[in-house]
Amino acid sequence: MFLALRRAVEAALSDALGDLGLPTADLGIEEPPEGVDAVLASSVAFRLAGERGTAPPAVAAEIAAAVDPAGYEYVGDVEAAGPYVNIHPADAYYDDTLAAARDPEYGRLDDRGESVVVEHTSANPTGPVHVGRARNPIVGDAIANVLDAAGYAVARHYYVNDAGRQMAVFTWAYETFGENELPEPERDRADYDLVRYYQKGNAFLETAAEAEREAVEAEIESIMRGLEAGDEETYERVGAVVDGVLGGMRASLGRLPAEFDRFVRETRFLRDGSAAAVVERLRESDHAEREDGAWVLDLADWGIEKPFVFLRSDGTTLYTTRDLAHHEWKFANFDRAVTVLGEDQKLHADQLAAALEILGNDAGRLTSTFYSWVNLPEGGMSTREGTGVDLDDLLDESIRRAREEVESRLDTRIRDDDLTDEDVERIARQVGIGAVRYDVVSKQPAKAITFEWDRALDFEAQSAPYVQYVHARCCGILDEAGAPSEGTDAPSTETDAGTVGANALGTPEERALLAVLARYPAVVEHAAAELAPHRVATYTRELSEAFNAFYRECPVLSAEGETRRARLALVAAARTTVANALSLLGVAAPESM
């Protein structure tokens, strides 16, 4: 609704200014501050005051009078308020919102006929996912969800770095050390089991004597050469380790849940010759140079002073070279590509984009978006060094605290819905995991986070449970009223769509809630355009506040007649909208708490 209103206001203002003989380049449309009773406003009068030779308020009055609301959908009263032109929506705006927001698909935008591949996480398969890396799947999954809702055909990819030195070290260590040389695994799962070999191998390399280390390095190098040459036996050796660790990591990520349509292996681009072909094409470009036996690209034209090595002096490819082949493959299969990366990858991403252009691609089809590191109060997290908090530990602890919370409330519950043990467990899981996801996704990715248990797992205010509680309240009211529960198509006499108008919703709290609900599709649009899912999180908070104000002031079940019917419809609309918004964030919407 909001998107349509905004377009209508643009047309109405533009036409009015045209009639007055004023320029229409900048309409100054904005959302008024809190406390102003208007949905949209324009500050254009400031800019036209000079031209008109009068004060802004006079111009604003002139413009307001020149707008004819009748000709534009959803545009109601237009009035000057000091130097501003305030726009109030017509009744139809609220009527249509009340109807549309009860559609389970509310907030899904029209199909754009455009495909996007979202690559995220892509953590090296070296061990369990830790909290530092968890920002990637949480943000990445939400970005994919938002793009999907915004009408793109989305594919979620995990790029598996199975060709680098890390994997060669890992494979050697796995084949060399025995169970009796290793500590007990922290969990009974492949990633926890195998990471011990990786850590043992790295520790060995750091402390081994010169001669011993050289022998090992020779072995590691032979594995890397085997991969580069497309040697089947080497693939099988490395693959055994990669498959095992990745299986465990997928289990962790699946708990969030973050799932992928496809795991794309780096070695694929070695085996099919596309990485080698990229090297050949780059060598022929005007930007290629030979330096100390290696091949580099001069990217000065892209503002990157350092030469970018794409072929080692021993003739082997580097990670970025293979990533070029990877991205050309993406371009061949999708219209756009989005990659979610840690901020340490910024230079790499710039080099990648420049090299893609040299190869003749439109690098504008690739958007890289970055997130800052998650640190512990005492420092960074590293799989190799075995420092950091595992994602599994964080989720377990969060669920444990949530369960404690649910159980402590059982005695004082007003609602007599007799939660079973299964209910308690379900709620604990929904709230516990939701709290972690929400805490991460609600912040701008560019800002660094210091992970603190108590803060991440605060179940009050500005948190997932705060929003989830609103959903549960909606469900409680609708359930009490005999409305169908979510996901069923059974018609309801009380909340039947189409027959309820918004005219019975006249209190400020009801109007404010409707106005917030109307904005949801615009939030999806904005979040998708900016790849900024935290905007959806901010929105869920605004929606929750508006709902709680309504809840406080407007009794639903004890209301009568048209008021009751309209309020039930409003609650149904709020429930659908909050559920849809939470689902974009990957946060569960509990029906009771």
Added chain:
RNA sequence: GGGCACGUAGCUCAGCCCGGAGAGAGCGUCGGACUUCUAAUCCGACGGUCGCGGGUUCGAAUCCCGUCGUGCCCGCCA
């Protein structure tokens, strides 16, 4: 040294892309509201030189320049 990001209330953060209406939340502190649709809620009070200095503008947290602080990165790692 160079590049990129970040700096808003005691703490954690929105707002910045696209400049406009006394700068908004939450946590914490203090004071209120459960015989009423779930109090994981709500209401009120206290709390801010939007890092600092310039510039552009009728108007700057928002745009530009400089500066300080923090983080990340800087050719044969990924």
